Amino acid sequence: MADATLPAAPARRRRIASPMLRRILRDRLALAAAILLGLICIAAILAPWLAPFDPYNTTRRPFVPPRWSEGSLPQYWLGTDGQGRDMLSRLLYGTRLTLVMGLASVIVGGGIGALFGLLSAYYRRIDPYVMRFADILLSFPAILLGLALAAVVGPGLTAIVIALSIATIPDVARITRSAAIVVMGQDYMEAGRAVGLSDRTLIWRYLALNCLSSVFVFLTLRFGQIILIGAALSFLGLGVRPPEAELGMMASLGRDALFFAPHIAMLPSLMIVMIVLCANVLGDALRDLLDPRLRNT
Amino acid sequence: MLNHVASRLALSVPVLFGVLLFGFLLLQLVPADPAAIIAGPTASPELIAEIRKDLGLDRPIFVQFALYMSRVLQGDLGVSLISNTRVTEDLGEAIGPTVELMFACLVWAIPVGIALGTIAAVNRGRFLDRLVIAISVAGVSTPVFFIGLILMQYVGYQWELLPFIGRGGPLWSLSGLASIALPALTLGLIFIGPIARMTRTAALEVMNADHVRTARAKGLGERTVILKHVLRNALIPVVTLIGLQAGYLLGGAVVTETIYSWPGVGRLAVGAILASDFPLAQGAILVLALAFLTINLIVDMLYAALDPRVQKHG
Numbered sequence: 001m002a003d004a005t006l007p008a009a010p011a012r013r014r015r016i017a018s019p020m021l022r023r024i025l026r027d028r029l030a031l032a033a034a035i036l037l038g039l040i041c042i043a044a045i046l047a048p049w050l051a052p053f054d055p056y057n058t059t060r061r062p063f064v065p066p067r068w069s070e071g072s073l074p075q076y077w078l079g080t081d082g083q084g085r086d087m088l089s090r091l092l093y094g095t096r097l098t099l100v101m102g103l104a105s106v107i108v109g110g111g112i113g114a115l116f117g118l119l120s121a122y123y124r125r126i127d128p129y130v131m132r133f134a135d136i137l138l139s140f141p142a143i144l145l146g147l148a149l150a151a152v153v154g155p156g157l158t159a160i161v162i163a164l165s166i167a168t169i170p171d172v173a174r175i176t177r178s179a180a181i182v183v184m185g186q187d188y189m190e191a192g193r194a195v196g197l198s199d200r201t202l203i204w205r206y207l208a209l210n211c212l213s214s215v216f217v218f219l220t221l222r223f224g225q226i227i228l229i230g231a232a233l234s235f236l237g238l239g240v241r242p243p244e245a246e247l248g249m250m251a252s253l254g255r256d257a258l259f260f261a262p263h264i265a266m267l268p269s270l271m272i273v274m275i276v277l278c279a280n281v282l283g284d285a286l287r288d289l290l291d292p293r294l295r296n297t
Numbered sequence: 298m299l300n301h302v303a304s305r306l307a308l309s310v311p312v313l314f315g316v317l318l319f320g321f322l323l324l325q326l327v328p329a330d331p332a333a334i335i336a337g338p339t340a341s342p343e344l345i346a347e348i349r350k351d352l353g354l355d356r357p358i359f360v361q362f363a364l365y366m367s368r369v370l371q372g373d374l375g376v377s378l379i380s381n382t383r384v385t386e387d388l389g390e391a392i393g394p395t396v397e398l399m400f401a402c403l404v405w406a407i408p409v410g411i412a413l414g415t416i417a418a419v420n421r422g423r424f425l426d427r428l429v430i431a432i433s434v435a436g437v438s439t440p441v442f443f444i445g446l447i448l449m450q451y452v453g454y455q456w457e458l459l460p461f462i463g464r465g466g467p468l469w470s471l472s473g474l475a476s477i478a479l480p481a482l483t484l485g486l487i488f489i490g491p492i493a494r495m496t497r498t499a500a501l502e503v504m505n506a507d508h509v510r511t512a513r514a515k516g517l518g519e520r521t522v523i524l525k526h527v528l529r530n531a532l533i534p535v536v537t538l539i540g541l542q543a544g545y546l547l548g549g550a551v552v553t554e555t556i557y558s559w560p561g562v563g564r565l566a567v568g569a570i571l572a573s574d575f576p577l578a579q580g581a582i583l584v585l586a587l588a589f590l591t592i593n594l595i596v597d598m599l600y601a602a603l604d605p606r607v608q609k610h611g
Contacts, residue, residue: 136311141544143551144585151323151570151578228440232552235442236567251442255556258446259454269443277438284434 030285037278040271044096051089052077056243059084063261081250081264082257094245095271097157101239101246102227104161109168110219116169117176118211121184122203131177134170142167142229150238157246160239164226172218179214180207213290221283224276231272247272305597309590316586320579321365324375374583375576377569384580387565392584395561397468398484398550401477406485407492411535414496415528421501429493436490441549445483445556453479463558480557484549488542495538499531506530533603540596547589562588 043050052075064080065072066087072079078087120130146163153159183189184207192202233239234248242249247268254265332348333340349355353364368374374384417429453461459479465472503509504527512526551563558564566581568574 135308136315140312140315140586141547141589143544143548144582144589147551147566147570147578147585148319148323148582151575151582152319152326155571224438228438229548231440232442232548235440235552236555237571238567248440248442251440251446255446258450262450265446266443269440269446273439273443276440277435280434280438 027285030282033278033281033285036274037282040095040275040278041099043092044099047089047092047096051086051092053086053089055085055089055093055245057085063257063264065261066263066267069263078267079261079263081253082261087263087267090245090250091247091267091271094247094250094268095275097240097244097246098227098231098248098272098275101157101161101164101230102223105164105168105226105230106219106223108161109165110172110215110222112165113169113172114176114208114211114215116173118180118203118207120173120177121180122199122207127177130173134173137166137170140167143232146229146233146238150233155238155241157240160230160233163233164230167229168219168222168226171222172215175218176211176215179211183207183210186210217283217286217290220279220286224279224283227272227276227279302594302597302601305594309594312586312590316583317366317369318362320369320583321362323575323579323582324365326575369583374580377577378574379572379577384576387577388562388580388584391560391562391565391581394464394559395550395554395563395588397477398480398553398559398561399546401468401481402484402488402546402550405481406488407539409485410489410492411496411528411532413489413493414535415500415523415531417493417497418500418504418527418531419523426497429497433490433494436487437494439487441483441487441552442556444486445480445553448479448483449556461557464560480553480559483556484546484553487549488546491542491545492535492539495535496531499534500527503527503530533600536596536599536603540593540600543589543592543596546592547585551585 059080061073061076061080062082062084064076064084066079067074067077076086076088078091081087081090116130116134120127142163145166146160149159149163150156153162189202189206192206197206230239231246231248231251234246235252237249237252240246240249242253250268251265251272254261254263254268257264332345332352332354336345336348346355353361356364372385374388376382377384377387380387413429413432417426420426449461452458460472460476461479463476465474465476467473468477509522509526512522517526547563550561551567553559554561554564555567562581562584566578566585569577569581
């Protein structure tokens with residue numbers, strides 16, 4: 001109704017978008033990280049088409065080393081694992097599942113956390129309760145949550161994603177809340193309220209959109225940590241069940257063959273390092289550009 | 298300070314309650330009827346019913362929860378489904394090695410991390426600074442099991458420098474010291490990154506403070522300024538942040554113990570979960586949660602002791 005008569009809430013995103021792009025382009029390291037992460041994501045998405053072999057198909061050629069070492073076979077670029085499965089294909093599928101695990105947790109946990117933060121900033125009455133709740137969640141380390149959920153639900157991807165999502169909620173709620181409180185003090189919020197916009201419109205169209213960049217930067221920074229914790233839980237055997245491929249689990253399968261076929265454990269581990277490193281470098285760069293306030297979190 | 302610590306203690310009550318509730322739920326998953334097990338295979342249904350009554354199993358679920366809590370508070374965590382030993386005994390044997398591992402990790406990682414962070418701050422923008430930043434970014438991006446596997450393969454297996462399976466004995470014996478070296482190195486390596494980073498940020502902030510300028514102006518040597526005026530103040534946020542990383546340390550310890558077959562609580566917990574040994578899993582998770590809360594509490598007290606401002610504001 002009154003929307004047309006009001007100037008739209010200044011969307012911080014749009015104003016920053018083009019200089020941000022330019023500055024990211026100037027920051028070579030961040031650019032390299034973005035490109036590499038993009039390539040990894042594309043490779044993961046295209047895994048069914050890129051993989052030369054069926055990642056679950058066992059053969060009678062176990063422990064074949066990668067192409068650059070002695071005793072390799074030309075058809076297996078990265079060798080095979082202990083059950084003769086093609087490492088390259090498994091690596092592609094494994095990356096896919098690891099990324100899905102991380103993204104699902106960031107989206108679910110980030111969404112719920114951001115909602116808590118927004119409501120907490122908008123309805124000051126519920127604020128203390130939400131923040132106490134966040135404190136309690138915060139005193140529960142992610143790895144413990146993962147162990148506990150795996151014990152109850154049974155090991156599996158679901159247990160890990162739930163644990164990682166819950167672990168993401170409190171920090172995101174805090175970050176969103178502090179960003180939203182700043183936005184609440186802006187004139188356009190007052191103006192929106194004065195012309196009689198509903199709470200719902202104010203929260204979603206004005207408050208949420210203006211907090212988006214802070215939340216986004218924080219989640220980028222968090223993504224790497226989430227992948228690390230998830231991979232650790234998988235490594236412990238609490239995640240995806242075999243034969244499904246996931247990077248952490250692949251590394252743990254390679255542990256038994258570490259001394260004579262190190263590539264089985266090392267390749268998936270290196271992939272995790274690459275993903276997390278890119279996410280961290282990119283997150284740091286985005287934070288410096290968009291939200292220097294987050295520097296100490 | 299008392300106020301501050303008390304409010305933190307108050308916060309751990311709901312957490313402990315949550316963990317206990319969780320342990321209770323976990324025990325409900327035990328497939329067999331505990332009364333039937335105690336009574337034995339030849340027992341009459343009447344006898345089983347009587348034992349059920351003795352154990353409180355016929356009472357409403359919240360009463361059972363209350364009974365469970367009182368048992369846990371008395372130190373009774375039940376019996377392992379697999380080894381049939383008391384859970385408290387298994388845990389008692391595992392706590393020592395875990396504490397040992399964490400101690401051996403922190404005792405080298407904290408000083409090294411703080412030193413690296415200080416070096417970076419002093420050389421701000423120069424090569425050494427960039428190097429430290431690169432090391433710490435790489436450190437926080439590497440899974441602890443990767444570091445463990447690399448050290449195990451090279452230092453342990455190929456160069457045969459250190460043992461890499463199990464615990465050789467108590468920390469003060471030579472074989473114990475040798476066996477803890479690799480696990481402690483592994484766990485410490487993921488920890489120096491965050492510590493160096495925090496120290497650098499904190500030190501840079503303090504270096505711009507007025508009192509540091511005053512110290513320089515009155516002609517103190519650079520070494521004195523950095524050590525006495527900068528570092529001492531920078532340590533306050535660093536201690537808090539180390540506390541915030543307690544979960545990180547705990548998680549790292551669980552993985553490290555599993556890799557090196559270190560007989561600690563983390564390995565016990567993982568093994569119990571994978572074997573569906575619910576009473577043992579319940580006990581191990583309870584102990585890990587308690588360890589986490591204790592570390593946080595110690596850090597809070599340290600913080601209050603280091604920063605006189607906390608005492609006033611509570």
